[in-house]
Amino acid sequence: MSIATTNLIEQQAIEAKKAAKILNLLSTEEKNEAILHVASMLKKNANLILKANKLDLIKGEKANFTSALIDRLTLTHERINDFADxxxxxxxxxxxxxxxxxxxxxxxxxxxxxxxxxxxVIGMIYEARPNVTVDATGLALKSGNAVILKGGSSALESNKMIVQIMHNALEETRIPKEAVQFISSTNREVTKQLFTMKEHIDVLIPRGGASLISAVVNNATVPVLETGVGNCHIYIDANADINKALPIFINAKTDRPAVCNAAETLIVHEEWFNVHHKQLFEMLKEQGIDVFGDEAVVNSFPMASLATEKDWAEEYLGLGIAIKTVKSVDEAIDHIDQYGTKHSEAVITDNAETAKYFMSQVDAAAIYHNASTRFTDGGALGFGAEIGISTQKLHARGPMGLPALTTVKYLMSGTGQIRE
Amino acid sequence: MSIATTNLIEQQAIEAKKAAKILNLLSTEEKNEAILHVASMLKKNANLILKANKLDLIKGEKANFTSALIDRLTLTHERINDFADxxxxxxxxxxxxxxxxxxxxxxxxxxxxxxxxxxxVIGMIYEARPNVTVDATGLALKSGNAVILKGGSSALESNKMIVQIMHNALEETRIPKEAVQFISSTNREVTKQLFTMKEHIDVLIPRGGASLISAVVNNATVPVLETGVGNCHIYIDANADINKALPIFINAKTDRPAVCNAAETLIVHEEWFNVHHKQLFEMLKEQGIDVFGDEAVVNSFPMASLATEKDWAEEYLGLGIAIKTVKSVDEAIDHIDQYGTKHSEAVITDNAETAKYFMSQVDAAAIYHNASTRFTDGGALGFGAEIGISTQKLHARGPMGLPALTTVKYLMSGTGQIRE
Structure with missing residues (x-):
């Protein structure tokens, strides 16, 4: 990396910090007016954004991006309206x-x-979706924070255009445009510079796949708000009602398989398994779900592959499921302890004691009794916008809305008090 | 480091995690009874603790410890009663x-x-004071956490005896003794093992000097609660009342110079300085305070040395003070931004606007208007026991009591709800 780039990034961080101090002096109304003006300018300039997005899409197609990635990258008039709204x-x-x-x-x-x-100052490090550029900016500014945006290189042209429009809009408001910094270098070493800028950046929020998040967590000295990796389990207890268990599991697995609150492993008590495995397997077949199971599963479901260590830890983010049979709720909890990511875990049982025990002993942001894990989401819980779903224990846990972007100050007003 | 030691530490962390799950099932009464029993056994076995402490003191004297360090290390019947109480x-x-x-x-x-x-599981990494062994254990157990204690090697014998007494006491209670783990190895590489045991440890809390804290912050992948380094500033504004300014400054500097909420730099508006510097210097002389000042200070106070870059960043933790003159409150704020440690900062002024501006623009856990920085302390604020004073922004800020040792869980109870 050239020294010039390093200096540029540091310069941007210093500008962000200065802008944050100005933001701190603005009223709620001044912040709101600015955010609404940005929204209206994004709508007005939708065609410019779509044109820039086209460039990213052409590059993505040349690079043989998967259709899922292309989908995440694609903007339409509707999507632009959505993020502006x-x-x-x-x-x-x-x-x-x-x-x-x-x-x-x-x-x-x-x-x-x-x-x-x-x-x-919030450092936002994210991947393909260009809407994060807008969502993160809105949440940061509303909560009085400056934001440094480092988006994925695949969305570079879209993000650059969005930021340019936001900057132009902010120039007509009380929020300094320097409160929104965009890092346009695609050099990975540049991102790493952000990891250690403790002087200028107060928190890093990585949003994206497991490898992005672990790169940030393992290398940053700036405090991190860890988000989103969800290896979520559904545990079907001996006393589970099949009419709850199967619909809940299918919803958690298939409603939106690519999101972090989708189920990735099914743990089944062997007593339940012995009685109900035929119905379970019929349904898995019907839904086209690929099964990676332990020996008991493979022995009774010929279409299943034998699960390896990798499967227990895998976020399939698609129509795959790992299935394990257990002899007790404790064995299920131990498995979740070993492989879970502290996101969302569910127990299906009609035994209230078992449910209570599972909910006390499993260590995760959200624990469900007789419901789908899909509700771990700011929207579903009625929080409004969210900056991510925290899977850590400090500061914020679960869906993070605006309060997660604040801290407190002790303000002490005296008339000459000294400590005796 | 031998493989055996690594395995031992990991084994201890695993035991702590198991014990934490059991703790999670205990009632408040069961925890309280156990803590009270530990207190009574510490008092009963005070002589054993004093005998072990004597060994540490002999070693310390041989190693030519400073009197301050010897004082921190020394236990007496009274100090043992204090930590048991x-x-x-x-x-x-x-x-x-x-x-x-x-x-x-x-x-x-x-x-x-x-x-x-x-x-x-809380990993507590601390230095000489053996009372931290007891204080941290009490706060951890009361809040349902297991604790891994890594004390300073200078207090090894004292800590070992205290832990042995606590273990014996816990065996007579519902709290498993494995909830309190003590690392007796004095190898620094062992401490480093704790930095990255994300699987088993939920948070590290370093308590001690700046070098200990920065070693933890810069090397840990386990989340850290940063505590206690305090390069605190007193800013005397142009409109400061000298009858408030001098007593507040003297209190903040001299009441207990070795603690983190003591003042380390005085910033003085030049208008105030021009009028009042003689009285200020007389008082500094009277109190035997060593002055490291900028040119304006050195020019008018011959006993002052010229401050170097190091002085602005220094926690003297003794009777030294750095003094800087400024032309404006903004220059004072910029200086605090550059050298402050986000602990406690004070403005002395009779101008309410200046006070408000200072309090909004300075970034610290506690900001004082016309009062001494010495009040940033759980005891002084009426919180009861504290585990440390957080100088970070995430999770907890300022004095941390029991609530800082908790997180939240979303517990979701359903009857088969799925997301449509």
């Missing part, structure tokens, strides 16, 4: 900053307020 | 787990509860 929704959400969380006065008269404030 | 106070605090933070039902009938739960 998303900005309007963000403008309507409550401002998460400036909220007094607690307030008290010490005996000596010192007044203590804890107040929510922006994190400062 | 601290455990009793922790038993009395509200259980931070099992608290329903929010609860709602989706239109389809799926019930959603967010409930506080323990983090799991």
């Amino acid at each position: 998303g900005l309007c929704q963000v403008a309507e959400l409550e401002d998460p900053t400036g909220i007094v969380k607690s307030s008290w006065t010490l005996e000596n008269g010192l007044k203590v307020d804890t107040v929510t404030v922006p994190l400062g | 601290g455990l009793c106070q922790v038993a009395e605090l509200e259980d931070p787990t099992g608290i329903v933070k929010s609860s709602w039902t989706l239109e389809n009938g799926l019930k959603v509860d967010t409930v506080t739960v323990p983090l799991g």
